[in-house]
Amino acid sequence: MNQSLGQGILIVAWSVIAVACANKGFPEGGPKDELPPVVIAERPASFSTRFNEKRVNIYFNEFVQLREITTKFIMSPPAKKNARVNLRGKYILVEFQDSLRSETTYSLDFGNAIVDNNESNPLGFYRYVFSTGSVIDTMELSGQVIDARTRLPLLGLNVMLYGNHADSAALQELPDYVARTDSSGMFRVTNIRERPYRVVVIEDLNRDNMFTREAEKVGFLDSLVTPVVWHETRTDTIRPDTMRLLVKRSGKRGIAVDTLSKDTIVEREYVMFGPSNLQLVLFEEEKTQLYLTGEARPERERLEFTFSIPRENRLKVILSDGEELPDEWYLVERSAGHDTLSLWIRDSLIYKRDSLQAELSYLYTDSLQQVVTRRDTTLLVFTEKKQEGPKRRSRRGEEELPAVPAMKMLDVKLLSGSPHDLHRPVVLDFDKPIVVDDLEKLVLQEQVDSTWREVNYRWSQDSLKIRRFRVEYAWKPGVNYLLTADSATIHSIYGLHNRKLEVKFTTKTLDAYGKIIVNATGVTCPVLFQLCQGDKEVKVIEERGTGQDGRVTFDYLKEGVYTLRAVIDRNGNGKWDTGDFLRRLQPEEIKYFPEEYNVKQNFDIEQDVAVDREYQREDPAKKKREESKTSKAK
Numbered sequence: 001m002n003q004s005l006g007q008g009i010l011i012v013a014w015s016v017i018a019v020a021c022a023n024k025g026f027p028e029g030g031p032k033d034e035l036p037p038v039v040i041a042e043r044p045a046s047f048s049t050r051f052n053e054k055r056v057n058i059y060f061n062e063f064v065q066l067r068e069i070t071t072k073f074i075m076s077p078p079a080k081k082n083a084r085v086n087l088r089g090k091y092i093l094v095e096f097q098d099s100l101r102s103e104t105t106y107s108l109d110f111g112n113a114i115v116d117n118n119e120s121n122p123l124g125f126y127r128y129v130f131s132t133g134s135v136i137d138t139m140e141l142s143g144q145v146i147d148a149r150t151r152l153p154l155l156g157l158n159v160m161l162y163g164n165h166a167d168s169a170a171l172q173e174l175p176d177y178v179a180r181t182d183s184s185g186m187f188r189v190t191n192i193r194e195r196p197y198r199v200v201v202i203e204d205l206n207r208d209n210m211f212t213r214e215a216e217k218v219g220f221l222d223s224l225v226t227p228v229v230w231h232e233t234r235t236d237t238i239r240p241d242t243m244r245l246l247v248k249r250s251g252k253r254g255i256a257v258d259t260l261s262k263d264t265i266v267e268r269e270y271v272m273f274g275p276s277n278l279q280l281v282l283f284e285e286e287k288t289q290l291y292l293t294g295e296a297r298p299e300r301e302r303l304e305f306t307f308s309i310p311r312e313n314r315l316k317v318i319l320s321d322g323e324e325l326p327d328e329w330y331l332v333e334r335s336a337g338h339d340t341l342s343l344w345i346r347d348s349l350i351y352k353r354d355s356l357q358a359e360l361s362y363l364y365t366d367s368l369q370q371v372v373t374r375r376d377t378t379l380l381v382f383t384e385k386k387q388e389g390p391k392r393r394s395r396r397g398e399e400e401l402p403a404v405p406a407m408k409m410l411d412v413k414l415l416s417g418s419p420h421d422l423h424r425p426v427v428l429d430f431d432k433p434i435v436v437d438d439l440e441k442l443v444l445q446e447q448v449d450s451t452w453r454e455v456n457y458r459w460s461q462d463s464l465k466i467r468r469f470r471v472e473y474a475w476k477p478g479v480n481y482l483l484t485a486d487s488a489t490i491h492s493i494y495g496l497h498n499r500k501l502e503v504k505f506t507t508k509t510l511d512a513y514g515k516i517i518v519n520a521t522g523v524t525c526p527v528l529f530q531l532c533q534g535d536k537e538v539k540v541i542e543e544r545g546t547g548q549d550g551r552v553t554f555d556y557l558k559e560g561v562y563t564l565r566a567v568i569d570r571n572g573n574g575k576w577d578t579g580d581f582l583r584r585l586q587p588e589e590i591k592y593f594p595e596e597y598n599v600k601q602n603f604d605i606e607q608d609v610a611v612d613r614e615y616q617r618e619d620p621a622k623k624k625r626e627e628s629k630t631s632k633a634k
Helices: 002-022 436-441 620-633
Strands: 039-043 055-060 064-066 074-076 084-087 091-095 105-111 114-116 126-131 139-147 158-162 177-180 186-192 198-202 218-220 228-250 254-274 278-282 292-299 302-307 316-319 330-334 340-345 355-365 371-381 391-393 400-402 412-414 426-430 443-448 451-454 458-461 468-472 480-485 501-506 514-521 527-533 539-546 550-557 560-568 590-599 604-610
Touching: 055 126, 064 084, 074 177, 074 186, 105 177, 105 186, 126 186, 139 158, 158 186, 177 186, 198 278, 292 355, 292 371, 302 355, 514 527, 514 560, 514 590, 527 550, 539 550, 560 604, 590 604
Parallel strands: 139 254, 139 278, 514 604
Antiparallel strands: 039 055, 055 091, 064 114, 074 105, 084 091, 105 126, 139 186, 158 177, 158 198, 198 218, 218 278, 228 254, 292 302, 302 340, 316 355, 330 340, 355 371, 391 400, 412 426, 426 468, 443 451, 443 480, 458 468, 480 501, 514 550, 527 539, 527 560, 560 590
């Protein structure tokens, strides 16, 4: 019996071994590493005093990596030469390239740049602190940075504190402390002394911890800020503090067990630092450096000059070959901001030349920041592009001859759609300047029943783009119109004629539009209400201004989703104005209202809006991601 049992056990053992050998495979790995690296030593130790070392070593329990360390690491107070951060496998070496300030508390903030080598688990927001004096400063300030135009939080900006309260300090010296904003625009300046500070935020593109005017964006607080500390008591609960079981009969034979627990309410005392709700608005100053940036001759008849900023530049061009010219030998066409000027040459004896030697006179900002007149000479050359046209065969078919070139005509573009909006003019764009009086030869007809009737209209020339003209009429809803001009009735100043123009279009009906009525309250100064579309790039569709409480109506709206914002136009000049750092002028406030308006045809929306309330704009991209997750979950 025992022998049979032993043989059976032996057979089973051999079977197990055989199955194991027959099923060869890869051994299963261990569980996925989800633990972040751990700091096991710091030499010298963090929060050391009387620090006089040239380097710091930080040791970890595993191999680590540094991600985006150049943008995430920040040393406060900053030095002229940034500290060097080197990775050494399981430890990080920080070497100081500049001397440290005496009696000063320093913080080395790594952000979330430290991750483990295998799964990239982040250590978290690690900070190393030391003092060159006998005391570790413990005060803090925190807040958020938002963009002046979008009102959205900004990442990677330097928030700087200055004990020197002069306005020029941010342009000439390093700050006393610095911190960097995270993805929510939040910043926290730690381990600072208790004293008043001027608070400034800059874009710091050149990473010198100083503000460079007209090259970097900036923001500032209007008043000085002094850090404070206070104690606050909060009520917490301990769950569960006590627990007991209650056993009772249930029916004839059953037993029921209930768990009875009790939470204890305790009061805890916390140390609070602040202010913690500072808000800085980043803006781009209006550029003041005026200078000529480019000159070209893109067409034989056209000279083009571009300037650094949109500002009156008083450009004059004189040909320097000694020939006497008429006073107005060119027509001037300007861009909206006057930063680009096109000069259309009138005289054929001039534009037929391939090269023009010219003397320029224009306004220029000199090294003393004074706007003065500058004179310069330039050579403007036009090179005719060789165009190989189609070939035509000779009668014998043995050789190919150049095709007869097509006659050049005056081109015109119609910048209007069909159906046409009732409240907009028909816009004509010509490719060359035209003889303006020729526009009188345009004929506008309106269809009444089945017949066409000529109607009187008004036309106007754009004050800047001289080749653009508007045909204006009190359009009737749902009516057909015909705009015509016979061929060769409109001429360019270069003798080119138009092709026959015949544009037929229908106007929209009144029920094709929606309407938004805004009931505005809290208006204490001029306000520009702007109806917008788009998320990241906001496009202003319509604008209405008001200086008092009451109705603001946006009519003739196409179907679509709109948002509303308000520009607090402090100076009443009818546009948004940016800030000025040295003049301590904040940018005009833009308020984004949270509602979205889904406009339908023949539908009115009425909305109450309080301009004097504070509004925090929700990130449209974040909102879309959350909505997408919600819809997928359903």
